[in-house]
Amino acid sequence: MNVYHASLKEAQADPRVMATQGNSPFERIDWLALLAEHCLNPAEARVSVAVDGSRVAALPWRMTSNGIEALANWYNFFVRSIGDTALLSEIARNLPAGRAMFAPMPLDDAQMLAGAMRGAGWIVLTEPCDANHVLPVNGRSFGEYWAARPGALRETVRRKGRKGEVSLRVVTEFSQADWEAYETIYRLSWKPEEGSPDFLRHWAEMDGADGRLRLGIAEIAGEPVAAQFWTVEGGTAFIHKLAHDERYRKQSPGTLLTAAMFEHVIDRDRVDLVDFGTGDDAYKRDWMEHVRTRWRVRAWRPGAVRHWPSLARALTRQALQPLVSGKSDG
DSSP states (O other), rough: OEEEEOHHHHHHOOOHTTTTSSGGGGGGGHHHHHHHHHOOGGGGEEEEEETTTEEEEEEEEEEETTEEEHHHHHHHSSSOEEOOOGGHHHHHHHSSSSSEEEEEEOOHHHHHHHHHHHTTTTEEEEEEEEEEEEEEEETOOHHHHHHHHHHHHHHHHHHHHHOOEEEEEEEEEEHHHHHHHHHHHHSSSOOOOOOOOHHHHHHHHHHHHHOOEEHHHEEEETTTEEEEEEEETTTTEEEEEEOGGGGGGGGGGHHHHHHHHHHIIIOOOOOOSEEEEEETTTHHHHHOOOEEEEEEEEEOOOGGGGHHHHHHHHHHHHHOOOOOOOOOOO
């Protein structure tokens, strides 16, 4: 078995790695490279690769002053290894650090990584770190899904939609004009300052070129007043960004646009799942039907003396606050 650590450019040049990519932005090397370029330090970004015959596994990470961390920030809905998880132990054995942390992870992925790291001699702790609201479509039409929404939400869409003040459109190709409208609306919204507008624009361009972009625009009297950035990939619609102009809140353009976006991905794209990302925001419960726990995996090499204080603190916290059982699926 061969194990090596590559830069993102080296990983992109290896066809074996590129063939292992998953069905979400967060499992694609091109997306991770874009994230590293605009939001992280590209010099810290690495991909550990294990190859055993035709089997390949890859684990993206970055080297920081605290050791290894997931190649991720707030734009990631989750992180996970890519490819054959049976090779994770070899990757864990060869990681070049005394401390590591990966989050947020789906439960199954966290359990597999934790098991692999324990098998490679690491001391490992897992803990819940976030919530993920999703909608399993289960073959329903939008009409069937909509009939199950809360009455107040359906009534808002009925009343505000009947007035005809708000026009809605969903575009699947990137255009500079549409993206400028999105950025303008975002600046006028209640949202905090965007972490990396350049990253989002390049991401939208990339996914627009590959048919994955779903950009919703709501207008009143020809003026954009709400916008949403979604992508569709691998049977899942990912909801990345929502924004509306607070001056038009009474017309509920954001709510009307969200309903239109759900209708598009359910009836036209025929997705199996809609993923609202991380965060336990109350408004997500009106639209989604299931909450999954996201997990953090932390690990220490027993011989890494300089990391013993952090290990001791983590073990103490775990003893004082028993971990929540992993009953929610990941």
